[in-house]
Amino acid sequence: MVAMRSIWSFCLIILFLLGGSGKATAGELSERLAHFPQWEKLTSVQPASGDLIYPEWMAGSWQVTSTLVDLAAPLAPDIVTPGFESNRQQLNQPVSFLVRFVLEKPTVTGLKLIPKINNKSSILIADxxxxxxxxxxxxxxxxxxxxxxxxxxxxxxxxxxxxxERQLVSIVTARSTENTSDSNFITAEVFQQLFKGGSRPYFNSVESTTAYQKLAQSSPAITADQVTAVYLSPQDPDYFTADSRPAALYRYRLEFFPAQVPNTPQE
Structure with a gap:
């Protein structure tokens, strides 16, 4: 049987593999990361539409090491999310997996064509x-x-x-991006999660801000600072008490090392 605390940890990091376009107010995302764990609800996100377009320097295949480096429960001891205390065991425990970012031709989103990047005919998206x-x-x-x-x-x-017969449904609903330099790229996404297959369906809302940085002639080649905020489900009796404040915050360090992976998704 799949342990619920393991599913919870997996839910928290799945964000950075999803996403879409949208611009943040200049500096808002970097300011949020700088003020962890004083976290305010994101205000500049826009409805999700289309793919997240990544910078060209993220192209290719990567061995990613993800490490939980900090966590906080801003509403404790009155409100603590499921799995928060058990997730302390994940602190400083690296988890590794393969990812890749691939080129795709721009597509029509609504009535607007996603623009070319640097006059090229392809955009970079996550597989x-x-x-x-x-x-x-x-x-x-x-x-x-x-x-x-x-x-x-x-x-x-x-x-x-x-x-x-369990399922985790993940839907990105809103996002923002911010480019602070040619080697820095920040994203923020809001998404809904629905876990089905337990005694009753469990729903929550998660918001994540991730700052990617390209390193010059270094290993890892890319690092990322990610903060994930977990909000209570409307089905939670403390939902209105939380008043739109995050009940849990998790901070991850991601490291990207060049890798060779198969050309087709694993099944």
Whole structure:
């Protein structure tokens, strides 16, 4: 059986593999990261539409090491999210998995064509099915995760199928991006999670801000600072008491090392 605390840890990091475009107010995202754990609700996000377009320096295949380096419960002791205390065991415990970012021709989003980048005919996006499958198996084990399916009509919706007829549905609803320099790229996403297959469905809202930095002639080649905020579900009796404040905050360090991976998603 898949442990719920493992599913919870996996839910927290799946964000950076999803996403879409949208511009943040200049400096807002970097300011949020600088003021951890004093976290305020993100105000500049826009409705999710289309893929997140990554900078060219993230192209290719990567061995990612993710490490939980800090966590906080701003509303404790009155309100503590499920799994928060058990997640302390994940502190400073690296988890590794393969990801890749691939070129794709721009597509029409609504009535607007996604623009070319530097006059090139392709944009760089995450291989969501491949990345999420590898991440899920790294956290939950190969036998626990059956497959990951991305909605063909929306890159912002995907389902992770787990053994025992369980499913994790993840839907990106809003996001922002910020470029502070040619070697720095910051994203913020808000998404809804629905875990089905337990005694009752569990729903929550998660917001994550991730700052990627390209390093010059270094290993790792890219690092990222990620803060994930967990908000209570409307079904939680303390939902109105929380008053839109995060009930849990998790800070991760991501390191990207060049890797060679297969050309087709793993099944």
């Amino acid at each position: 969501r099915a491949f990345n999420s499958l590898n991440l899920a198996r790294a956290y939950l084990g190969d036998e626990a995760v059956l497959s990951v399916k991305v909605d063909p009509d929306s890159p912002n919706r995907q389902i992770t199928f787990l053994r025992g």
